[in-house]
Amino acid sequence: MPIHPDHWYPLAWSREVKAGKALGVHFAGEPIVLFRTESGKVFALEDRCAHRQVPLHKGVVDGESLRCGYHGWTYDCSGQCVDVPYLGRERLPNGVRAYPCEEAHGLIFVFPGDATLAAERPVPALASVGNKDYKTRRFGRAVKCHYSFMHENLMDMNHQFLHRKQMGQMRARSLGRRRGEGWIEVDYTFVRMEGKQPAGEALVFRGSKKREDQSDQSVMTIRTEYPFQTLQIHSSDGTLVMDLWINYVPLDAQQRTNRTFGLLSIRRPSIPFLLDLGWPLLVWFTERIFAEDRTIVELEQAAHDMQGDDWNHEVFPVINELRELLRSCGARTVIPIREVSDLV
């Protein structure tokens, strides 16, 4: 189930593309160069020179254009070739493909599919990220697995067993699920089986699960809204205390690796500096959790590769529905790299 290219995908953090610099990234095997021109705007082009296909990100940003580092062929922000230093202007060759590109929430979004659809599909809105009642942590890295394993990992909270050393023994209770066009979501509450709540977790959950008998119960909602995913925790009074937006962008053509971009927003408590004080702990805690998840999904991918087939035996209904959703929203076939280039 290849990912569908007709969506906005984050391909880099804003801070990775400095003024006057270029960065080479990938979407499902397609090499894409992001560059920030003199005017400060970021553009996305096919990352291979029309001449000898060397990556343009090794070149030079020159005002509002990008110059290949080999023979100096120059492209404007729409991908058109505007200069070959040793060739008359009247004989300029075709340029390279340009991608719709938008900067938002500290991310650089690219629309890798049919560019004519980009305008009608909005860049995802991330309400908590811009809200000063919340503090946001940006995290993520390359993970060597198919993006679907990431969705399934997060949505199946029975995998709390994996985090038993970080969180103690907790049991998820699924409260119910909802489904619509292009999305699915599920609610959970949690019961601590044994062990003490760790301090890092308390920061997130506000210690609301301290006593099981308490009627005060937080609810966690995990939602896949193709192609991204969110995880929200509402306290019993309805306050959104944690808001995670996360996206898994395939890197290689076979889509067996992804780069994860996560924005984790935590609501500031009434004594606001408490959160800042506890932040290093939260960073450490979330990093540990993420590392455990990464290890297991990479093992899942390795098993899948060795078997050469999908042997998954799913018993949890919401995950079976999620798999169906990812399949139905996915691309019908892997976009052949040649065809992409012929669109230029």
Add this chain to the structure above:
Amino acid sequence: MPIHPDHWYPLAWSREVKAGKALGVHFAGEPIVLFRTESGKVFALEDRCAHRQVPLHKGVVDGESLRCGYHGWTYDCSGQCVDVPYLGRERLPNGVRAYPCEEAHGLIFVFPGDATLAAERPVPALASVGNKDYKTRRFGRAVKCHYSFMHENLMDMNHQFLHRKQMGQMRARSLGRRRGEGWIEVDYTFVRMEGKQPAGEALVFRGSKKREDQSDQSVMTIRTEYPFQTLQIHSSDGTLVMDLWINYVPLDAQQRTNRTFGLLSIRRPSIPFLLDLGWPLLVWFTERIFAEDRTIVELEQAAHDMQGDDWNHEVFPVINELRELLRSCGARTVIPIREVSDLV
């Protein structure tokens, strides 16, 4: 010539599987988890959870069962799934394959083939290992070559030329060979061409080859008794002075790597502590010999891979018969990984 799975193969040293711990190993591409339960017994299961195929050796030994580290699916020692924490007992899924498993001589033996044959085929007996007149060294490691190259290396003592730096120039004389159902053996004596006998070697051979004119001649017998191999040295009075048992277990599905398990038993001399004193020297000597053998058989495998075919041009009759034996005892085809799983 894939190895035949209907035999007992050592897959680990006993000391590698601690109480309450699991270890992931491989037999010809099949992932197998060995785990020692609370009662101290070792069991072998297919090393992939029935759910998402992640390796069970990353899980937790829980009493007499093994719990997957991801969502906590639990298997008993026969591979049956006995618990999925978030699923009713009446709906438990199928489990995973179990393998006959026996511990002996400090090794963990597994029968990877047709389990119904395991009972009638005995785990190899290693007489010298349990005999206190002998001191035994356990050694081995992964070697990047087909197991047959190991058999051929050891049985063809004309490869003494390879060890000229360790042993000086020695010439092997083949005295004759015998062959039966599933085995072949050959006898050698040795003549020193030049150089002095090294101290490490003297420990093994008892200096019996000091003078060539001497009638006192040790005889070395190398035997392949499918699938393992032995090398015994008898002194002229018939005493077994050295007794090596060695097995080369294919690791990958293509069987281009193996893990070697060797037990080298040396008869204690009349002044017994002499052997203990000389032991570090013997360890060093045998390690050097083994390293030279490993280097050359890995080069042989690399040549074979590059050629994509067997170009072997054998001129030594016993090796041609050995090759025939390994072929006739081997499996007809590589066991497809799918079929193995379907047996579950």
Add this chain to the structure above:
Amino acid sequence: MPIHPDHWYPLAWSREVKAGKALGVHFAGEPIVLFRTESGKVFALEDRCAHRQVPLHKGVVDGESLRCGYHGWTYDCSGQCVDVPYLGRERLPNGVRAYPCEEAHGLIFVFPGDATLAAERPVPALASVGNKDYKTRRFGRAVKCHYSFMHENLMDMNHQFLHRKQMGQMRARSLGRRRGEGWIEVDYTFVRMEGKQPAGEALVFRGSKKREDQSDQSVMTIRTEYPFQTLQIHSSDGTLVMDLWINYVPLDAQQRTNRTFGLLSIRRPSIPFLLDLGWPLLVWFTERIFAEDRTIVELEQAAHDMQGDDWNHEVFPVINELRELLRSCGARTVIPIREVSDLV
């Protein structure tokens, strides 16, 4: 376009093959052993023993023969097997392939193709290398690209843009090209656009490009004379001030890597020790240039591999003619490794 084997190719520097030693090298996937016998002459044989195909370069040079390090099979300089220590002389097996081999200019040349053609095709003459008016630097290393990318890189001087940091902004002007049977050459002059001439470059060019208005203009001639390439700079008075001979030898069967052998001869100025003084600077300068070239051609190869096809869009006529030349001089097909061996 596989390289044509019916030419002399340098496979090593003379200093790499010490007296009594063997060296393993490759030509387009063929393993070749070079060894210098007691008499000081260098020979080239197929680098795999006829017995078990282990590389002969791991063996021992013994007088005028080469002995395999495994079982001691011995080959003379024509590749004939002259001894198997444990076999009668009357039953000796076939040997290995021998290649015509000549030592010249500090290089070891081998003729990997049809040996009957070797005598009529001369080893390349390198006039400046033996001339004491010139000082010669030998350089080169493995580069991960097809040899044709190297030819195209050097011949297209519009790639000066790549070296803008080392050389400042210079523009090449193509003066014209000539073509004959098996060769093509092109002349250039250079104009400095901006920046100052670096000291390392001045050593080579004699500062002749200091002023653009000056009629005194050096001419650079780049010539591919299949399969090697030369670059010569003549000053305005016709003196050859720089003379480069360079050859790109495919290492692997797919010919996606090459080993570059370059001899760069610089004419000594009237105050001769000036060149010796400046030599370290020249070494540093040429190394930097070569490193930039290597980086870009390896990126070109990586792009080619990813695309699985040649997407080159060449606009410079001389390079299109060069490509045509390389294709027409190249081998029709990759020589199957099996066939090569059958020639023995």
